[in-house]
Amino acid sequence: MTRNVLISGASISGPTLAYWLHRSGWAVTVVEKAGALRDGGYPIDIRGTAIEVVRRMGILPHLRDAHIDMRRCTFLDADGGEVASVSPHAVVGSVEGQDLEVRRGDLAAHLHAMVRDDVEFLFSDSIDTLDQSRQEVDVTFHSGHQRTFDLVVGADGMHSHTRASLFGPEEQFHRYLGYCFALFTMPNTFGLSHELMMWNTPGKAAALYAVGDNDEVHAFLNFHRPEPPSDALRDPKAQRDLVATTFAGAGWEVPHMVDAMYDADDLFFDTAGQIRMPHWSSGRVALVGDAAYAPSFLTGQGSSLALVGAYMLANALAANRDHTAAFAAYERDLRDFVAMNQALVDNGAATLFPTTVRALEQRNTMLRGLDTLPSAPPRPAHSALVLPEFAPMP
Secondary structure: OOOEEEEEOOOOHHHHHHHHHHHOOOEEEEEEOOOOOOOOOOEEEEOOHHHHHHHHHOOHHHHHHHOOOOOEEEEEOOOOOEEEEEOHHHHHOOOOOOOEEEEHHHHHHHHHHHHOOOOEEEEOOOEEEEEEOOOOEEEEEOOOOEEEEOEEEEOOOOOOHHHHHHHOOHHHOEEEEEEEEEEEEEEOOOOOOOEEEEEEEOOEEEEEEEOOOOOEEEEEEEEEOOOOOHHHOOOHHHHHHHHHHHOOOOOOOHHHHHHHHHHOOOOEEEEEEEEOOOOOEEOOEEEOOHHHHOOOHHHOOHHHHHHHHHHHHHHHHHHOOOHHHHHHHHHHHHHHHHHHHHHHHHHOOOOOOOOOHHHHHHHHHHHHHHOOOOOOOOOHHHHOOOOOOOOOOO
16 A cells, blocks of 8 residues: 655755655655745755765756856955955865755756656645644645645754644754854846855854856855844844844945845845754654754755755665654664764854954964865765665565
8 A cells, every 4th residue: 555645845855855755655745835946046065975865866967067166265354355265165175076066946946856747746835733643644734625644744944834833842942053144136246256255254244155157146144143033033124124233334345235135035034053853753743854953054064964864764764664663763874964964063164254353363364274275075974974775665
């Protein structure tokens, strides 16, 4: 008898999980609250073990074609003067010729293309309630429709509704890392091409990222804040005003960036944080990707963890007919890899955003010396997991 699963979220971990579960004989439904796939989007990294996941899916050549060939990172001081101009691989610890950087929307589109003919997609809808029994999960959707599934998986991001409905408020699992950030696009009036420019003062950073020769650039405003601004997290006007107040009087092109932020229709504001949970499943419902173990953008590993986590969960379900044993194997085999990647923030991953004068001086000294150093070897956290061969159907 065919087992059926509902996956909430159609970004990265959701379609990846859908691909591998379909391959092992599951009937898969993916529900996504957005009306369609989100195209474009900011650049994301695919590194280490995650490269093997996309290779096994057959999309590695397509992602290599979509790879963003960033050539330089230029760091600026408070007045906009150049501190250092260095290779991006030296800055982020990626391995040239192996690791990839692509637009988030490009990765999502390739993942969707792999499964759209085999998997049911429900756009413009979401899970409203879950009612579990020993044998199944009754789901009521926001649209009012009701259906029953053998399993449900929350792949719905750091602010997962699935997690909240099952385990409780996000605050229990959220580890705030001391930064807030705003992402948006703005006109490329600077003539930037395949490069990143980053301005820093203690506790503040502003960056412009041109992924090609486009008319638009990705703008990034990041600032240190001891406590998260809870009152602003769900109020777009309060978010814009908080960023504008924080960067008032800043030099370089920051005033123009703040003005552009007010005009942007794609502003994404959030805190830098992690999700740390003692368990990633309860009964017949499991979590994957950022919903279970978001590592934060400071690690550069969010998308890679989503890809690897989806593969490992699907493999565990393929190898174990009993979902309880499968969920236990998923956690056992993946948790150390997650912990290593989340620990990157404690091992200097936030050094691009110093919060004190002394730390900024130390970082700038480090940057000036990077061009004289050999390329960094791959960081162990990125490749610390050897993927098992995908299990045959039990």
